[in-house]
Amino acid sequence: xxxxxxxxxxxxxxxxxxxxxxxxxxxxxxxxxxxxxxxxxxxxxxxxxxxxxxxxxxxxxxxxxxxxxxxxxxxxxxxxxxxxxxxxxxxxxxxxxxxxxxxxxxxxxxxxxxxxxxxxxxxxxxxxxxxxxxxxxxxxxxxxxxxxxxxxxxxxxxxxxxxxxxxxxxxxxxxxxxxxxxxxxxxxxxxxxxxxxxxxxxxxxxxxxxxxxxxxxxxxxxxxxxxxxxxxxxxxxxxxxxxxxxxxxxxxxxxxxxxxxxxxxxxxxxxxxxxxxxxxxxxxxxxxxxxxxxxxxxxxxxxxxxxxxxxxxxxxxxxxxxxxxxxxxxxxxxxxxxxxxxxxxxxxxxxxxxxxxxxxxxxxxxxxxxxxxxxxxxxxxxxxxxxxxxxxxxxxxxxxxxxxxxxxxxxxxxxx
Numbered sequence: 070x071x072x073x074x075x076x077x078x079x080x081x082x083x084x085x086x087x088x089x090x091x092x093x094x095x096x097x098x099x100x101x102x103x104x105x106x107x108x109x110x111x112x113x114x115x116x117x118x119x120x121x122x123x124x125x126x127x128x129x130x131x132x133x134x135x136x137x138x139x140x141x142x143x144x145x146x147x148x149x150x151x152x153x154x155x156x157x158x159x160x161x162x163x164x165x166x167x168x169x170x171x172x173x174x175x176x177x178x179x180x181x182x183x184x185x186x187x188x189x190x191x192x193x194x195x196x197x198x199x200x201x202x203x204x205x206x207x208x209x210x211x212x213x214x215x216x217x218x219x220x221x222x223x224x225x226x227x228x229x230x231x232x233x234x235x236x237x238x239x240x241x242x243x244x245x246x247x248x249x250x251x252x253x254x255x256x257x258x259x260x261x262x263x264x265x266x267x268x269x270x271x272x273x274x275x276x277x278x279x280x281x282x283x284x285x286x287x288x289x290x291x292x293x294x295x296x297x298x299x300x301x302x303x304x305x306x307x308x309x310x311x312x313x314x315x316x317x318x319x320x321x322x323x324x325x326x327x328x329x330x331x332x333x334x335x336x337x338x339x340x341x342x343x344x345x346x347x348x349x350x351x352x353x354x355x356x357x358x359x360x361x362x363x364x365x366x367x368x369x370x371x372x373x374x375x376x377x378x379x380x381x382x383x384x385x386x387x388x389x390x391x392x393x394x395x396x397x398x399x400x401x402x403x404x405x406x407x408x409x410x411x412x413x414x415x416x417x418x419x420x421x422x423x424x425x426x427x428x429x430x431x432x433x434x435x436x437x438x439x440x441x442x443x444x445x446x447x448x449x450x451x452x453x454x455x456x457x458x459x460x461x462x463x464x465x466x467x468x469x470x471x472x473x474x475x476x477x478x479x480x481x482x483x484x485x
Contacts, residue, residue, distance in 0.1 A: 077392035109316030115336025124342025206253030261300030269318030350436020372406025
């Protein structure tokens with residue numbers, strides 16, 4: 070059973086200052102997880118984690134991860150600027166974008182970020198915009214289906230990202246002609262895998278490409294970015310990934326494929342978002358209505374504007390009724406928000422302890438792709454973000470939106 074990292078008593082104290090709903094993050098858990106990742110890949114001298122900013126675009130979180138040795142993976146101008154603001158620049162940034170505007174390439178180059186090209190046509194586009202940097206990365210899409218054993222994990226052939234192998238090899242040759250001296254390889258083949266086999270399998274594919282590239286073109290890669298895709302166990306009956314086992318599996322492939330080919334110098338990068346943050350965030354909300362019609366409904370003061378994943382994907386997020394952790398889950402509920410959309414439900418047909426009005430609910434695993442995916446449909450406002458610090462104190466790291474924020478971008482016709 071999943072256990073919340075906050076208690077009813079703590080939330081009652083917090084809400085004296087910060088009303089629900091809000092997202093809260095566990096600093097201790099974040100730091101411990103980052104250290105476990107670094108230990109798992111310590112065998113690779115140049116290893117670095119580039120945290121996927123899109124998962125949790127919050128400066129206080131980026132600063133914590135920076136202190137733990139992490140860089141950032143950015144995909145937009147705003148994410149580049151946020152990284153710069155917290156002091157992450159140069160090769161501490163991996164700029165992995167697609168359909169990229171010219172000004173974003175220029176800004177990434179100004180910061181000295183490693184630019185990861187999504188398509189072969191982007192070479193001339195980048196060159197015209199700001200020139201080709203000495204270090205550049207290319208994104209690979211092997212096409213077809215990606216499987217582990219007999220289980221299809223995802224369909225890279227349907228994804229808009231990356232180049233074919235033929236394009237990839239041509240891209241490296243073209244980049245070298247234009248002055249690039251250091252090369253990286255990147256690929257993302259599956260999302261939210263709960264399998265210790267994913268990264269080692271992906272690594273094997275990319276390591277084979279690196280060996281073939283050297284044999285056919287003479288170009289040796291400096292680094293290989295395994296990207297993201299290592300997921301979390303959202304459901305209580307799932308077994309979480311073991312990052313130590315994953316790191317050992319990648320090392321086995323490294324020693325088997327790269328070292329004999331004279332490529333043992335290649336640095337390994339990761340680009341994790343969900344794995345780094347999801348379990349260390351909760352959305353805290355309060356039960357404010359109950360409805361008894363054809364089903365039993367509990368209405369909360371949060372909605373899909375605060376956590377879109379259940380409405381968007383039908384995603385499961387575990388719910389703890391704070392203070393009732395030891396009571397039997399003998400009531401069947403749909404737990405809903407207030408949007409004028411019937412998919413605005415955090416849980417459907419979920420067995421939970423009896424919920425009384427005023428009870429606090431902790432919705433689990435919202436530390437990544439939670440607040441980040443918020444929006445303003447129905448005029449609902451984004452919530453605050455809080456940090457539960459290692460010393461047990463709580464700090465607001467982003468205030469809640471106000472109606473003035475909502476109206477701030479309207480034109481002069483609003484004032485008229």
